[in-house]
Amino acid sequence: MSAGAAADGRRLIGARNRQKLLDAATGLFAQRGYRGTTTRDIAAAAGITERTLFRHVPSKAVLFREAVIGPVDEFVRAFSAGWNDRPRGSRESEVEVREFYDNLLVVIDQERSLLLALLAALAYEDHEGDFPDLDLTFAPMLDALAEILAVESDLRSWTLEPRIAVRLIVGMALSVTIHRDWLFAGGTLPERDLLVDQLTRFTVHGLAGVAR
Incomplete structure (x- = not known):
């Protein structure tokens, strides 16, 4: 696989993970409110680690x-x-x-x-x-x-x-x-x-x- 193709693949995975995070956050915020939702909850609902979450969003x-x-x-x-x-x-x-x-x-x-x-x-x-x-x-x-x-x-x-x-x-x-x-x-x-x-x-x- 070329370096360009690998980079494209990483970007695609990154975009998918970010969308998973946004979808999970949307559902949890709607159910529990802002304070009732943690980043750990969001990461778990998105199927990723909390560490990965903070690679995509700062807070x-x-x-x-x-x-x-x-x-x-x-x-x-x-x-x-x-x-x-x-x-x-x-x-x-x-x-x-x-x-x-x-x-x-x-x-x-x-x-x-x-x-x-x-x-x-x-x-x-x-x-x-x-x-x-x-x-x-x-x-x-x-x-x-x-x-x-x-x-x-x-x-x-x-x-x-x-x-x-x-x-x-x-x-x-x-x-x-x-x-x-x-x-x-x-x-x-x-x-x-x-x-x-x-x-x-x-x-x-x-x-x-x-x-x-």
Whole structure:
């Protein structure tokens, strides 16, 4: 085997091990939270040694950040790419907003346990300063969405401040997904399609729900 082929093989094994680590960490963080999960647990679940784990990542905090942020970052990148591929203003406002909510709620629902673990970590668990900037990690993604909203606002004569409006929009989507158990306690949990519909109408038309 040539030196190049051997190097490629090592890189492939390294990439596979890193993915195993991320998959194992994602599952354990979702089940046990940040503090309830150890690097030894993660390594065992990934089928590698703890020593190998630290060859791939410097700390548990880095794995946590990747597990939580990765899916959201992927959503923002995909949304931005799709938006960039379309002519500006080519779709109705409701269509644009509905697609955004539809895709975002899928991501949040899939990552609900991890996002709950993130909220717990930020609120209660970071006593040792493991991830001092974790609360800022979403900021670049939100700012990227705000730039898109600013362009759309100019085209559609929307008057809300894009930086704030984007955070209100994402905040509503997070709330109805992450906090659904108490927001809808005592009643029937709405189907996702209905939530998307109501969020879209509220975002585009306000409390009236329809164009005036």
